[in-house]
Amino acid sequence: AQKITQTQPGMFVQEKEAVTLDCTYDTSDQSYGLFWYKQPSSGEMIFLIYQGSYDEQNATEGRYSLNFQKARKSANLVISASQLGDSAMYFCATDKTQGAQKLVFGQGTRLTINP
């Protein structure tokens, strides 16, 4: 069974600094996907970025990038030039890419951006 571990319950970062949110995964599948979601205080789940296990290049979406290290089973989210609006819970998740988005989530990291 797949498992996601997010070891940072909370992080505090100064505005404009880059921040890395850790995520390690455990799966025996050869084909899988890795996802990051943001949950602001309003409660909605916002999709940020996706990486497939066979993708050779790290995924990027604007200020978000996914540092994918397959041998270490690591899929860290990097946010460049953090903004106050980045303060939120962040969840890492995984699923089989051949499946239909049946995600397994980590416990989340609460990120606080200080002005």
Next chain:
Amino acid sequence: DAEITQSPRHKITETGRQVTLACHQTWNHNNMFWYRQDLGHGLRLIHYSYGVQDTNKGEVSDGYSVSRSNTEDLPLTLESAASSQTSVYFCASSDTGELFFGEGSRLTVL
């Protein structure tokens, strides 16, 4: 715009009562999911469906049921609500790509 909506957004009920949370999506997605979110556990899958008349149990399905009679709707029923089912419930849908979440339904069981 296509969307996914949940109702009610907030509900308080008593132990033992039957509760149904509605989920409606207008994307015509085949895949629909119900998750619950609790502190310290992230989101956990309750039930999911890959199409009409298809339903499957997820990680935490005990005490919950779903039915899929059309593409748009996947109602979640708590047959006899328990205090342990106090949680925030998220419905989601997808086709082959991104998973789209509803805004969540906060259920309190007293």
